[in-house]
Amino acid sequence: MSAKTVALVSAAVLLTACGGGQIGDTGGSGDAKRVVLIPGVAAEPFYTSMECGFREAASAAGYSVDVQAPAKFESTLQTPIVTGVLANKPGAVLIAPTDDKAMAGPIRRLADAGIEVVEVDTRLEDTSIAASSVSSDNRQGGRLAAETLARLVGDRTGSVLVLNTKAGTSTTDERAAGFEEEVGKHPNLRYVGQQYTDNEPDQAASKVTATLAANPDLVGVFATNLNTGEGAATGLRNAGRTGSVNLVGFDASPKQVADLRAGAVQALIAQDPATIGRVGVEQAVAAVEGREVRREVETDLVALTRDDMEAKSEYFYKQEC
Template identity: 30%
Template structure:
């Protein structure tokens, strides 16, 4: 009888050890997702957050989502990251608000052995685990070539840029600029609107006033493109000035279907969030991941805009 009791005690202890070991897996991980802006203010970031939350739920990860109030608020993101580093999160998945300004903060994460993965926007910090996102230069070139084809390589065009210290924005602008110059389009204006819709409208009004013969515009994101479309509409020139955006958010897709925008370059923000969490867990479990994971781009025009308009 004593032997049976002893065996049962041993079995209970073994089961307890197994349970404790299981609890030390992904369910014990706390991962920070810090985007360049809140998901509530931009459908793109909302999709990134949704992908991250779905992956975290599937893997049993505790996900903390904290983002600055605006894409230009570098110091707010620094404060968020340093607070979470002090709280010893297990990993950081971040879309940096600046290509270099956060490097000293990332150094603090590295000192505490907290892996850092970049999504959407790459940066200069050399110790990142991986970059997960769009080849933004290729995406910008896709939008630029569309304008080349539609305008047959002739006429004046403009570029509305975002925050040029942001790697993703700069790469889109460079890709579009190079493609349009190669086909013979004349770039007569290149003005910033800081990823803001109201500023996009204001900048476009200025372009139309100073360069009334402009025939096409590449905007580095859809919020600026939608603002530009409003300015063009107010001048009664919808359809005469072709506007290409970037992100293919639902409102932009709807504008394409109405003929107020000509096209947008779609990314896959859901996969950025999803792959970010999945690869963070892989690293925490001792696995290696690729240094660069491309989530792809698609040109959205009237032919396929309906699937992005929901």
């Protein structure tokens, strides 16, 4: 597919699961009372839950909305969406950058045009561009995953693996780093490093299969996002190691929650994406209206296990608002 075709297709992908928005729901060009959300990828429950909070907060503030998302978590697909949004000049853009370096140029053009930029979930390496960044404390989430895995494993000795998504994804890289920091405190657990899956479940499944072959003493896997978690569960199931290898996932999508309930996953580290969306709007509106903006905002995470998941069901992600 040519670059021109990719740009046209990508710019047309709109995420409208919450609120029934229509394609081209832009509210006119040069509208300071309009705020745009550009998630990392379309139709993913984490970003759908974020959109729910985004729409709720924007409506309460009296702002019109537009939501556009790439079909895959790739900077080449997100860039033309940013370019299209720039042409219409909203008051603010909330964006989850799909690459912490490659998206810096396109997002800087938004800021240079006077559009307020708020990073949600992921962020750029260059901290001079966005007015605010709202996300989970992902390093703390990785530490929480290691602590939870250590409790699940108990006194057993064995290897543990991290499945990451794509290098350069700020959130998952922080989760992997936090996990590595914490797992070193548990001498019965031998960390065999992280492997990248290109955010594809089938690659996660094959990485688990290969790791089991090389490390038959594998006792734990930490999957840093939804797709790697779903793929890891498949890999363990195919190998007949469900339950004997403890799988800690990240995010509480409907599929992940179902896997936790069924015992295919032993724990999930859940974020609060709706709050990220709401707080992102609050910071964007404050920036547009010339009020004080918080440069860094971190939201809570929680560990869910089969024993306590129903009591913490408010952290389950949504497929629609």
